[in-house]
Amino acid sequence: MKSQSVASAGGRPTLAAVAARAGVSASTASLAFSGHGPVSDETRAKVLAAAAELGYGGPDPLAQSLRRGRSGIIGAVIPARIGVSFRDPVLIQTLDGLAEEISAIGAGLLLLPDHDPGSGYVSVTDAPVDAVVLVGCNADALATLEALRRRNIPIVQIEGPADADVHTISVDNRGGVRLLAEHLRDLGHTRVALVTLAIDRDRTVGPLTPEREAGASVTTTVERIAGARNVFPGVGGWIAEGSRSDAGREAALALLDVPQADRPTAILAQSDLLAAGVLAAADELGLRVPEDLSVVGFDGIRVDGLERSLTTVWQPSQGKGAAAGRAIVELLAGRSPAPVSFDVQFQPGDTTGPAPA
Amino acid sequence: MKSQSVASAGGRPTLAAVAARAGVSASTASLAFSGHGPVSDETRAKVLAAAAELGYGGPDPLAQSLRRGRSGIIGAVIPARIGVSFRDPVLIQTLDGLAEEISAIGAGLLLLPDHDPGSGYVSVTDAPVDAVVLVGCNADALATLEALRRRNIPIVQIEGPADADVHTISVDNRGGVRLLAEHLRDLGHTRVALVTLAIDRDRTVGPLTPEREAGASVTTTVERIAGARNVFPGVGGWIAEGSRSDAGREAALALLDVPQADRPTAILAQSDLLAAGVLAAADELGLRVPEDLSVVGFDGIRVDGLERSLTTVWQPSQGKGAAAGRAIVELLAGRSPAPVSFDVQFQPGDTTGPAPA
């Protein structure tokens, strides 16, 4: 009977097997491996030798995790499948900052695409994670959020609606866009339009209508709209599918391909990638930037292949990820970090100019 | 005593607590949750009610994993930190294909930067993974590879040296570059140079010397060099730091900023990103492409912001990831999939032309 628990019946050898072979108890073998207790050099050598003979590769991480109640894994919930999400430099920088900080406690990052339930994807609810970070997913992710709450593990969101159970990291979205809007107003623009990020779970492309706004659930988008309205009350626009330049191009074509009298003289895009698409659309329509059209973005990333320097506001994407990481570390240590909100920084470029006469 | 194991002393409630509350045994409660055994509707309802009252969020994934010996997590070893690695579209596409396939068995992807040991990063050796995929890391990753082998879990590499313990997914690197080289030869080029990817763990930038080649450990790079040598024996070049356009630019400047008589008329870059950098360097030096210089790449990705269409060979990056995913699934099921090697496809563009007189 005892030999049964010790024999490696085809599987990997266990610590117990190593201990038996070394002629010591399992507890001693454990101590020898972890170095947590007083073990004589002689015994340690015996254990290590036995381990080598048996090809024991060290304690099973799963068993360790169960015992200590921690898996050392942080879940990162991303909006879509990897191939799509990771085209966004903002997301990547955020994840980079996050990964960097949680490495301080030796934790790893498990990617969890925010799937439709039942799609076969591993669900955030049955992944062995110690905590979860919502990156690029907003309240939007409600379906999974409820289940997450019941798990009673720390949840950190990067941008999103205030929530008592969820630690939030954000930037001054409203203030940032207001800076841009004021800049355009000071240049004399009055006919402006927005190209917004997704506004709800639908992700339907189309004009920004009061109905759509009423059903809005993506805080970032809403805040950035509000920032623009502070300066240009009632400003309208077009909802793009996501932060991609092709989506921006599409939206801009819808806004710009109209009689000149109705055409906006400035477009506020809610991300630099969208702005890059707007520039492309302007080019296609033969509009000069900034003479005929001014364009601003948001994020302050370097858009690959964009030769112009975009007028935008810079936000600390990596810093946000890092802040989320530090928050996780604090929460796991049982402390209660204060919510973090970063400032943004106006970055003048050459894509804005005086409103055409 | 018994109550101790049932009382939720501040932590999350356990299945045992739920069972006690529902007045059933733990086994029955387990059955009720998993639906794996015959349980009367009445009992199930009682258990579910008790769970709701206690705020039980479902079975602990860690304990489940230990029991069934599977964590449902696949480790993806990437070459550098996320912010760096994920700038490479080839890597992202590969990961995307991989994630997609392993979702079939409900597994998730744990990112494991191939760190220097002792850097505090979670090591691949103590992560609770069921299998590991080396993506963009070659034999290069030897330090960690040894430790991995001892864990006795399936290992799949995407590109890399043949190895009995490691399932390999690759493309015809040599043949692909040969196609490009033949194309250049047919255009009359004789003075050609390579811009290679990293060749060893050093990642030092510099000329491609016999010494460096002797110490080469990155199979992909070596194979692609060999493909070029098939057509242009003894062709030399410059080792870039990695697949980034700035690294390509740097290498190209070193190769092109020489007296015209020595200057190559064609450059074979080992990736499209490198090629994009070469184009940028040519532009800076006032060289016209393809009149003064022909440039080819490798990968067949759409390089953001590159307006020209690059002459290159296309490789199925996503397909490679997917193949790796399927291999994992097979290996975990105890079967032995055959190694996979994909073909590549020549893609003519407008960056190559006849050799200047």
Next chain:
DNA sequence: GATCGTGGTCGAATCGATTCGAGCCATTTC
């Protein structure tokens, strides 16, 4: 009326380690 099923439930073993308290032996100290 006794036996055979069978649906439902439970006990106990198991997964592979960690850790605390207890015990043992040898050395030192009074």
Next chain:
DNA sequence: GAAATGGCTCGAATCGATTCGACCACGATC
């Protein structure tokens, strides 16, 4: 010489679930 000290080692409990075989009651069958 006895007691105290201290370094090592071991047993047993624990982490939280799953699962196999046993068991029980009840209805059906011969």
